[in-house]
């Protein structure tokens with residue numbers, strides 16, 4: 001088996017990462033990932049997001 005490449009692509013969109021935002025490719029992707037963990041929501045401007053009502057208030 002070949003060794004894994006050192007570079008891990010952006011987990012959000014799969015693009016090569018930018019040093020300033022590693023392992024993400026941009027501030028937006030970083031925010032998207034943070035948003036997932038913090039709120040469980042997917043906040044991606046310009047992209048429709050299905051609503052998951054797992055928690056009822």
Ligand SMILES: [Zn+2]
Nearest residue numbers: 010013025029
């Ligand atoms: Zn990205």
